Amino acid sequence: MLLISGSIILGFALLIWGADRFVMGAAALARNLGVSPLLIGLTVVGFGTSAPEVLVSAMAAADGNPGLALGNAVGSNIANIGLILGVSALVAPLAVHSDVLRREYPILMGVCVAVYLMLLDGHLGRLDGALMLTGLAAVLWGMVRIGRRRALHDPLEEEFEKEIPGNLSTLSASLWFIAGLALLLVASRMLVWGAVSVATLFGVSDLVIGLTIVAVGTSLPELAASVVSTLKGEDDIAVGNVIGSNIYNMLAVLSLPGLIAPGPVEATVLSRDMPIMLGLTLALLLMGWKRGGNGRINRVEGAILTACFVGYQTWLYFASQAQPVGS
Secondary structure (H helix, E strand, O other): OHHHHHHHHHHHHHHHHHHHHHHHHHHHHHHHOOOOHHHHHHHHHHHHHHHHHHHHHHHHHHOOOHHHHHHHHHHHHHHHHHHHHHHHHHHOOEEOOOHHHHHHHHHHHHHHHHHHHHHOOOEEOHHHHHHHHHHHHHHHHHHHHHHHHHOOOOHHHHHHHHHOOOOOOHHHHHHHHHHHHHHHHHHHHHHHHHHHHHHHHHOOOHHHHHHHHHHHHHOHHHHHHHHHHHHOOOHHHHHHHHHHHHHHHHHHHOHHHHHHOOEEOOHHHHHHHHHHHHHHHHHHHHHHOOOOOOOEEOHHHHHHHHHHHHHHHHHHHHHHHHOOOOO
């Protein structure tokens, strides 16, 4: 048990640090190549903060644990809204001024609904995975178009301008990018092994482990980034990180078990987990579109989001105690 715990803890630590180095190197490299800060934030940074989920899901699916990969994708979306935005709003109310983000709210809602409808047949297959990746390409294309139109006068542009490293040479940025990716690969392998071992030891399904331990752990980079951004007054980045990460989770992370290890989707995912994810996403959409154009998540709403996350995790705990593995 000590070895398993050590593998999970060290895996999470390397995952967080590796993701930070990976994003830093990728963002600096893109900036040195002349890409605008807004486009870097919408694409490179968005993918980078989801890199832990992507690699963990790929490893889990390749190892024959698609339930862990599926739980990681859905659970991370729930954690991103309920835990990350909830805690960030408790630290300080989040006021969103970016027109780009206002356009991304309905995109996120549409993506989540589309994926849910796709899985209603109870099967995640290669065709589903291919459609998700096609959707990801379409979303990225749309983000690039939006970013090019709004780059000159969107508040998000200014916030990304401050955060993207501007003093790294191309060589240094490339080395950090490679080192971060290597750390993510090692960390994801350690984490998947530890998570599967815990599931086996305690008789809990891979899905539940993915929805809880793994989902929260792989969301830690987003939590750290959003809280720091909130403390700096960069509310648009704090919210933008979550929106971008959730889109990637649905279209990139969730596509991997379909492409690598296609198979059935547990009924509880469709009746319990994805409806909760959709409900939280709808709540975020309504918060983002209210009050005359500038969405704002206040502390009361942050407390509600956090309470929803805690309640959901508690529900999962008691449900896992009441049901045998595989039920």
